[in-house]
Amino acid sequence: MSKTKITVNSNGSLKVQGDFEVVDKEGNVYNLQGRDIISFCRCGLSQNKPFCDGAHKNHFEHEAIAFDLPPKKV
Template structure:
């Protein structure tokens, strides 16, 4: 399986690229019409959630900078 790449945009969406499938909480698959790249909303303002419609341009701010997570907890 190829890697799926997620890019966290500064003041914007999460870009998903590659071979992916998006499902809702019931396990129903969103039909993304063969797209291999799309944007997911992370500001909560999109009228097309979970997909980005550009509504973040109205003031959503988040400086996206990568960092290391702490080690996973074990029992």
């Protein structure tokens, strides 16, 4: 089984690739039509939410640079 990879794109979407499924709040599975790479909207402008349709172009700014989260609370 391939490891799922999520890429936070600068000024854009979350790209998900690998072995995954997407479900709604009720647990119903989205039919991804065999795709193993999808992008989720982060800007809120997509007409195809939760998926990205490119509507963020020139309307969303975020420089994606990795950092360490604070320690997990116990």
